[in-house]
Amino acid sequence: MSDRPASPTPSERAKADAELKAKEAAEQATLPYKWTQTIKDVDVTVEVPATLKGxxxxxxxSKTKLVVGIKGQPPIIEDDLFSPIHVDESTWTLETASAGKTIEVHLDKVNQMEWWPHVVKSAPKIDTSKITPENSKLSDLDGETRGMVEKMMFDQRQKEAGLPSSDEQKKMDILKKFQAEHPEMDFSNAKIS
Structure with missing residues (x-):
């Protein structure tokens, strides 16, 4: 018999995930702000009294630090960011909300291939392995990448249907054109590879 502990059952794993999610939610609820993220950016919302002006x-x-507060009071947030941001692409605004006003901070990530476990280093972390990314759209891609992805998708559909890929089709079209231009040649044994 092995000394290795048994793997958790799916229900045990689900229960552990639910407990971790509840713990994370409780920790995040204690923060003086709310935050969300995509793979490219982070948005932070801080509630403030309705009487405040910008x-x-x-x-x-700054590239590596965030300060949010009310003048003359200790900052609500003052800490190093988890990872650098593009300062010129990041913004903040004061918005009117139903229960007062909010400071909306938009942070544009430098590394747009990573999920942040927290906004600032002193905050509790979330488990980034549980993040389900939003579906991306072909229209979000630059022209060259989009063209490459569309070609791959076309070739996959052709392969599944037992039809030639775009490259094979191109070779066949060139051969047909050449045959039409040179009817005197015998192409009965020609092979396309």
Whole structure:
């Protein structure tokens, strides 16, 4: 008999995941802000009194640090960011909300291939392995990448249908054109590879 512990059953794994998610939600609820992210950016929302104006706020965005607060009071957030941001692409605004106002901070990630476990280093982490990314659209891709993906998708559909790929079709078209231009030649044994 092995000394290795048995793998958790699916129901045990689901229960552990639910407990971790509840713990993370409780930790995140204690933060003085709410935050969401995509693979490319992070959005932070901080509730503030409705009487405040933009000039009453202290918001500083740098490549590696975030400060959000009300002038004359200790900052609500003041810490190093998890990872660098593009300062020129990042913004903040003061928005009117149903229960007052919110400071909306948009952070544009430098590394747009990673999920952040937290906004600032002093905050509790989330398990980024449980993040389900949003579906991307072909229209989100640049022209060259989009063309390559569309060609791959076409070739996959052709292969599944037992039809020639785009490259094989191109070779066949060239051969047909050549045959038409040279009817005097015998192509009965020609092979396309």
């Amino acid at each position: 000039r009453d706020l202290n918001v500083q965005l």
